[in-house]
Amino acid sequence: MLNWLRRPKYGSIERRDTPAGLWTKCPKCGALITTKELERNLKVCPKCGFHHRLTAEERLAVTLDENSFEETDAHLISGDPLRFEGYPEKLAEAHEKSGNPDAAIVGFGTIEGYRTAIGALDFPFMGGSMGSVVGEKITRIAERAVEAHLPLVVFSASGGARMQEGALSLMQLAKTSAAIARLHDARLPYLSVMCDPTTGGVTASFAFLGDVILAEPGALIGFAGRRVIEQTIRRKLPDNFQAAEFCLEHGLIDMVVPRPELRATLARLLRFFGAPRVAATPPIATAGPAEATSTAVTATAGSEDV
Amino acid sequence: MVTVLPERDREAEARAAALERQLAEVQREIAVHRPRAEKDGAEADVLRALEARAAELREALMQMPIAWNAVALARHPQRPKAQEFLAALIDDFTELHGDRLFRDDPAIAAGVGWCEGRPVVAIAPYKGKDTRENIAHNFGMPYPEGYRKALRVMKLAEKFGYPVLSIVDTPAAFPGDAAEERGQAEAIARNIQEMTRLRTPILVVITGEGGSGGALAIAVGDVVLMLENAIYTVIPPEGCAAILWRDATRAREAAAALRLTAADLAALEIVDEIVPEPRGGAHMDPDRAFATVRDALRRHLTALDAIPIDDLVRRRYDKYRRMGYYEERP
Ligand SMILES: [Zn+2]
Numbered sequence: 001m002l003n004w005l006r007r008p009k010y011g012s013i014e015r016r017d018t019p020a021g022l023w024t025k026c027p028k029c030g031a032l033i034t035t036k037e038l039e040r041n042l043k044v045c046p047k048c049g050f051h052h053r054l055t056a057e058e059r060l061a062v063t064l065d066e067n068s069f070e071e072t073d074a075h076l077i078s079g080d081p082l083r084f085e086g087y088p089e090k091l092a093e094a095h096e097k098s099g100n101p102d103a104a105i106v107g108f109g110t111i112e113g114y115r116t117a118i119g120a121l122d123f124p125f126m127g128g129s130m131g132s133v134v135g136e137k138i139t140r141i142a143e144r145a146v147e148a149h150l151p152l153v154v155f156s157a158s159g160g161a162r163m164q165e166g167a168l169s170l171m172q173l174a175k176t177s178a179a180i181a182r183l184h185d186a187r188l189p190y191l192s193v194m195c196d197p198t199t200g201g202v203t204a205s206f207a208f209l210g211d212v213i214l215a216e217p218g219a220l221i222g223f224a225g226r227r228v229i230e231q232t233i234r235r236k237l238p239d240n241f242q243a244a245e246f247c248l249e250h251g252l253i254d255m256v257v258p259r260p261e262l263r264a265t266l267a268r269l270l271r272f273f274g275a276p277r278v279a280a281t282p283p284i285a286t287a288g289p290a291e292a293t294s295t296a297v298t299a300t301a302g303s304e305d306v
Numbered sequence: 307m308v309t310v311l312p313e314r315d316r317e318a319e320a321r322a323a324a325l326e327r328q329l330a331e332v333q334r335e336i337a338v339h340r341p342r343a344e345k346d347g348a349e350a351d352v353l354r355a356l357e358a359r360a361a362e363l364r365e366a367l368m369q370m371p372i373a374w375n376a377v378a379l380a381r382h383p384q385r386p387k388a389q390e391f392l393a394a395l396i397d398d399f400t401e402l403h404g405d406r407l408f409r410d411d412p413a414i415a416a417g418v419g420w421c422e423g424r425p426v427v428a429i430a431p432y433k434g435k436d437t438r439e440n441i442a443h444n445f446g447m448p449y450p451e452g453y454r455k456a457l458r459v460m461k462l463a464e465k466f467g468y469p470v471l472s473i474v475d476t477p478a479a480f481p482g483d484a485a486e487e488r489g490q491a492e493a494i495a496r497n498i499q500e501m502t503r504l505r506t507p508i509l510v511v512i513t514g515e516g517g518s519g520g521a522l523a524i525a526v527g528d529v530v531l532m533l534e535n536a537i538y539t540v541i542p543p544e545g546c547a548a549i550l551w552r553d554a555t556r557a558r559e560a561a562a563a564l565r566l567t568a569a570d571l572a573a574l575e576i577v578d579e580i581v582p583e584p585r586g587g588a589h590m591d592p593d594r595a596f597a598t599v600r601d602a603l604r605r606h607l608t609a610l611d612a613i614p615i616d617d618l619v620r621r622r623y624d625k626y627r628r629m630g631y632y633e634e635r636p
């Protein structure tokens with residue numbers, strides 16, 4: 001199901017098909033950086049540290065050990081249960097644009113050798129919105145984690161519930177939350193990572209139910225949208241409102257972790273909570289985040305071609 | 307898994323839209339003639355005829371099978387409020403206050419009482435009957451502390467094995483900065499999760515507005531009843547129209563597209579039973595509306611009694627597990 005040709009190499013975000021002469025402008029500091037350099041830097045601006053959004057595939061690629069990902073439930077496809085005008089066209093367009101059948105990729109893999117169930121939402125696919133397919137995939141991977149007695153790591157990036165599936169989308173909040181409860185009952189760790197942006201229905205379900213909740217710097221995290229809140233309270237909100245750092249300060253999440261340190265942080269937590277280690281991987285240095293990661297990336301990114 | 311809903315009755319929607327336009331035109335004429343009618347007898351006759359015509363059109367519109375009628379009735383200012391349902395269904399209600407963490411949220415009431423002769427724990431968002439009351443109860447839009455209070459009393463119900471009765475009528479969880487700072491999303495997520503595994507029966511009655519996650523946070527249950535003209539939606543029709551067409555005034559179309567009526571929700575297997583309302587809506591005869599809900603509750607309370615708790619919790623999981631619609635292509 002995945003578009004393997006467009007897929008980046010594991011342990012790296014660098015795409016083989018990125019032309020050398022391409023430049024990307026940082027939306028935060030305005031610096032022009034070659035796209036190649038940005039990809040090599042895990043899409044973190046080397047000038048100001050701005051974290052560019054990653055697709056679900058890129059997310060898995062920078063998180064998992066090379067060649068370790070086994071996708072599950074790739075064949076789930078959205079229908080149009082409400083006969084909602086324009087929805088099938090929107091789905092087709094999103095599929096075309098992202099190469100994915102819907103807004104979540106789930107499966108199993110290893111992080112620094114620690115085996116885990118894993119899921120990532122794909123923001124480019126209709127804003128990472130949760131309809132029946134996303135809800136079902138998260139539920140299935142949680143259930144599979146229980147069966148396999150493995151931890152679960154989920155990367156969220158979503159605008160919320162998918163309007164075009166009406167109340168069925170809303171019910172995915174209940175379905176996924178119930179499945180996460182089973183993980184807790186089985187005393188298996190669930191690590192939730194909130195990426196930019198994680199809002200609405202996804203926050204009001206599995207994203208906020210992690211044993212440990214991590215977030216990337218600057219990620220927008222919140223239930224209600226800024227505009228709706230401003231209209232309701234008739235006041236302008238501060239710039240940092242609902243930013244990951246704001247959430248940390250208000251006690252809503254456990255930590256804000258820069259992308260270059262995320263893989264090592266997850267591995268450390270997985271190890272602590274007793275995830276099985278199935279393979280030895282090259283050690284990752286702990287000093288100097290950006291430097292350390294580029295070393296690690298070089299070490300793990302081979303000539304993998306799937 | 308559910309099947310795809312049947313096509314909407316677009317012909318009825320078009321006829322309703324035509325009636326709407328005629329009604330708007332008659333109302334414009336009424337506005338023109340009203341000031342003249344005071345002095346002029348002939349003008350007064352014209353005005354009477356126009357008003358009769360408007361009433362006729364309104365009645366015809368009400369008979370149309372369109373989603374907007376449910377939206378209008380669910381939000382009708384005279385519609386019995388959740389607290390009135392609570393007062394009618396629960397005897398000797400003792401309200402309990404506060405989440406033990408921050409404050410007592412006036413947008414949601416929780417407490418203990420007797421329903422059909424048995425002890426229950428009850429939850430109901432609080433909408434006001436007038437502006438002053440509405441402001442005092444924040445228009446029935448809870449803060450995180452409201453949801454945490456609800457969860458606290460649900461845990462109390464679990465401790466004693468008493469059923470939870472949740473009466474749902476809320477437009478939304480309150481979208482405010484303080485609500486976000488105190489973890490609105492976490493509070494909703496926590497409630498939803500705990501309700502999926504609470505070891506005591508949960509009965510839910512959606513009496514008015516079921517507004518998205520803010521409603522679901524008190525609406526996961528073994529039995530979910532929905533009044534005939536209540537609505538239950540992932541996004542308010544105005545918000546949906548604003549996103550889809552950048553035009554909040556097209557809420558009527560959005561209401562139709564969202565499939566938010568009791569009949570739609572029953573077809574999607576999200577609600578278990580539709581509770582019929584008196585002709586013209588629950589506000590036309592509140593006592594009859596209360597009695598109908600009471601009958602349904604009695605029946606379900608008895609049925610739930612017979613189910614061992616382990617089976618009940620497993621059945622609840624399976625019920626929500628099935629919700630959704632997708633295709634699997636190898
Ligand atoms: Zn920058």
